[in-house]
Amino acid sequence: MNAPTEAPPLQQHQREAILAALRAVLPAECLLSEQEDTRPYECDGLTAYRQLPMAVALPQNEEQLIAVLKVCRQLQVPIVPRGAGTGLSGGAMPIADGIVISTAKMSRIVALDPLARTARVQPGVRNLAISEAAAPHGLYYAPDPSSQIACTIGGNVAENAGGVHCLKYGLTVHNVMRVRMVSIEGEVIELGGAALDAPGLDLLAVFIGSEGMLGVVTEVTVRLIPKPPVAKVIMASFDNVVSGGDAVAAVIAAGIIPAGLEMMDKTSARMVEPFVRAGYDIDAEAILLCESDGLQEEVEEEIGRMSEVLFRAGANAIAVSQNEAERMRFWSGRKNAFPAAGRISPDYYCMDGTIPRKRVAEVLVGIAEMEKTYGLRCANVFHAGDGNLHPLILFDANAPGEFNRAEQFGEAILALCVAVGGTITGEHGVGIEKIDSMCEQFEVSEIAAFIGVKRAFDGAFLLNPNKAIPTLDRCAAYGKRQARGGLFKFVKQVNA
Template sequence: MNAPSPDIPFTAERQRAVVAALRTALPAHCVLFNEEDTRPYECDGLTAYRQLPMVVALPETEAQVVAVLQACRALQVPIVPRGAGTGLSGGAMPIADGIVLSTAKMNRIVAVDANARIAVVQPGVRNLAISEAAAKHGLYYAPDPSSQIACTIAGNVAENSGGVHCLKYGLTVHNVMGVRMVSIDGEIVELGGGALDAPGLDLLAVFIGSEGMLGVVTEVTVKLIPKPPVARVIMASFDNVVRGADAVASVIAAGIIPAGLEMMDRTSARMVEPFCKAGYDIDAEAILLCESDGLAEEVEEEIGRMSAVLKQSGATAIAVSQNEAERMRFWSGRKNAFPAAGRISPDYYCMDGTIPRKRLAEVLLGIAAMESKYELRCANVFHAGDGNLHPLILFDANLPGQFHRAEQFGEEILALCVEVGGTITGEHGVGIEKIDSMCAQFSVQEVAAFIGVKRAFDTAFLLNPNKAIPTLDRCAAYGKRQARGGLFKFVKG
């Protein structure tokens, strides 16, 4: 059975009715509807897809969130929840006849409990601000996506964000203890909490990564951990991408779980080095960044073990950070890979797939072959330790057909990820970008189960509709298209 979607068209009369209803729930300055005010909300970090929203709502309190959802439920208005808009899959792209509900104004840190090692924060609090608030207690929040200076905790919850240290410390789902959210019916629901366990079904794990389709976050309780006294990073160069990829598997096979294990190919190293001056070997075919943290003795021993494994794996050069400034310099290139892409290409399309570590070399070689096929360059920079790829497909949107080729390139990368036993996303989410690829990975029965979960939380299908979960009709059409094109398999139920 397909998911229903609202079909009330956007008209000026409709917009006036929605604005009037929202103004009973919010102060006038928190309701935006003129084009010059709504234009900044037309897309998220996936800027290739844009749509002006009918109205933007900016609640400042949980009570106002409740009132907005109740008003929209009564009028059958679709709602797109939005954090900072740094997402890269189009999950926060507006719907023409709907509203964007931004939680940016709800940005207060409610409490930091150093004894319990938790922080309670509102949805609009920036990821990095949590660690800044906890720093005086010697604590920090571990997940560190590259956008952590700007992205908000509710957006992290929606996408189950990770970061360069997710190999050792986990994704958002491993570091969030509780979420307070509002359902489409305006009911306040608490999932998890400050304790180590909560009664009933583990709906918290279902909610995290649900991309705004199940409820609107109004408060998050996160786990804080002690800041390691010492952290050092190895920068290893390889003259062959395959050897670099195999070295990743060798480090893990040796029983070592680095704090971070990242890989960049030569294209990405040459892209970021002039921008960050991180000291990267721009002649290497691949660079690995392997971090160790903990007590000084632990770090010294682990750095030695990792260095030995990397040398045995064929590293042509190894450098180890000698102080905190050098460590941060080594990481600066990896953290700034996305903005640095603008130095060598007018546009880039950032993909996000996850594969088994042992298949890294195979997939990187496959991507290299696709570069020739689609006549587009691709810079590979990714969380190698957990197999989360972020290929940056470089193109020029001003040249006819290039963006379409970039989309096809990205779709084939995701198909390859599925083929080798991986998934179509690691942390960016499905949004609108990968909705067809969902049909490639999951059977009709599995997609129907996803729709069933959505229906259990949102019977009206008003929360972020037509995102993340494809309709069964869409999957059927996708299967026919791919069978005819002969590019990908369609998983039939």
């Protein structure tokens, strides 16, 4: 079971017919087709790959969105759904003969129920705006990706976004109760519900993280939680990354689930500190940020327990935030790691993979060896508590060959993640960036199953085509290219 092949390029008269059909169902201000207007949509946060779309549709409501989808289905026009464009895997990169559907204009908080602790929001609502609206009721929305000031809930659903507090409070999938979406056929479908469970198959969990390949979100019901009265952060310093990595596993092994458990290496701390003034120990080879939240007594007891574990694991210094301002400074450094990379390198390539916690130290040592192999520096920042790595490969796009080496470096990191029992993504998604690495991780039968799910929702393969799920032919070609002593799985299985 394979996906359809790409269609031939459209002729000018075909493009004009498509634009005319879209103008018939959208207000003039909700359709962009001039190059200067579509240019801002040519890529997402993975700026190395760019493509101008034929047009950008910005529906203002569900009815307009349904009309656009029906036009595209009838005329066989590929669609790329887009949130705020903060994604880092190319999932929102347009298709030349397709349209982008941006949900930016659908940005209303429909209802907020402090008694039920839920909020119903449209997909264009910013992540942080939900917490800001819930704050007067002592509530907030827990998933907090680094881009939360800009990213939208629709995009969060598409990528199953996490954040620095996902260890204790979960990813998007753990905090969304219901999604209302529109299929490629223009049918409105509701997944999940207000109760703890919903009848039938758990399609909500299938849809969250599907990268815009199964439908377009029009409304999301999220779970709100009470804001803890007290929160404190430990900054622990280590004189080598191995001790820091081992300390991560030691904290969890001690039965402690911190609100956040993040790690940064020396390169990361040194690029962030002048940018944010977070108070980081820039002489440490690695630092851990460990947060405890809850009642005052709970926090004091947990901070004490974590400090003991960290010292036993090799920490040579520990600092505890003394007030809310200092706590926020500690976190601001971690959340600004990506933009801070621009201070020390013309370009950076942000990877995303997940590994078992007990293999953190091993993988960090492996990445250090790869720096020598590829001749590039790498700054490591990641959600250590759940093993979600974010290596920042530093390069200069103007230097011949450096971007290609950066891509190869990233591919090698993902292969290492799979080799130690991990996965090729934790929260950034697959998009176009990791589509070949899907062949590294999954068997032929598994890829075929993914294609089957896609076909069940979108038999025409018009929603975000050629993203996330590779064709079996592509995996066969990748296997031949990457074969290492005949051990690569796809060489044997595809050619059997």
